[in-house]
Amino acid sequence: MQLNFRGREMEKKQEFYDEVYKQGGSRRSYHRHYSESIYYPIWKKALELLKSNTLSPNILDLGCGVGQFANYLFDEGFYLYRGIDFSKEAILLAQKVNYKYRNCFK
Template sequence: MKQNIYDNDIFFNSYISMRKTGVTYNDFVEQPAIKSTISSLNGKTVLDLGCGNGQFSKYCVDNGALKVTSVDISKNMIELAKKENNHDKIDYICTPIEDLEVKNQKFDIIISSLMAHYIEDYTRLIEKIVSLLNTNGEFIFSTEHPIVTARKEMNNWIIDGDGNRLHWGLDNYQEEGKREEHWYIEGVVKYHRTISTLINTLINSGLVLEKIIEPQAIPIGLEKMPKLEDEKRRPSIIVIKARK
């Protein structure tokens, strides 16, 4: 299944309102971690898989990237990206990653921000990425942390009668596969994979693991969104960097 929640109007509008505030998890946890792992964008060709509103693609160009190819399944998102982050060095393409065909071109850097957990066939995704990467190229991606996706019953802060977060509930770790949760709309589908699957698949596809980050909030984030303190209690995402 190629899930396209971002073209659901209720989801899209809620998501956009949230992102517009500039006070989000992405701004204070995920994006700083992704950006910290890139050695240099200067003169590099970049493939941005699941580019959303194009903010990161624009960041790449602003930091010296030669050319950015930016892909998203959502028409809504690609329209928004073309409006808000248009640039002659960025090509926006609206297609599911699974169907992406790039001919006669490979990339120095492939980035994928919080997209992999929506993809059912992870092995195929990674094999495709490896085939699109130049030798010595970098693949950097973030995905929901297995600690967060494991339990089938999602939203796992275990809360007492007064609403205090007692601990994080974990279960079903070895049962990989579909997880459904409510996120603005019912039935958003994600795929749980173990740490070993996430990493061994990269290695088995010929990549060399360079770094793992389980990011916490940057200081300004803790100030503006105090609930990000909870990232110390359990990681929400994992950022992985590997090289071909």
């Protein structure tokens, strides 16, 4: 199925994102390791800020997508995490990639 990018209206629909996540996004980047993501430098900076906090933070990730940032956090020892996304496909992929922490995604 070819994605149709006619206007911003389509982006408001869950089905649009379900299809994007199924196909893996641009260059299948959603199906790759988090370190290969274009967002990795941002996530790395966010992790530095989290590590500078003396308390173990509760992390709420709205629009968590396929859980790549979560995977990074889990690898770095942050487990008080909840990821939420309105794409059912994104949540399924996040649960698959982060199977040990699958209950953290809704």
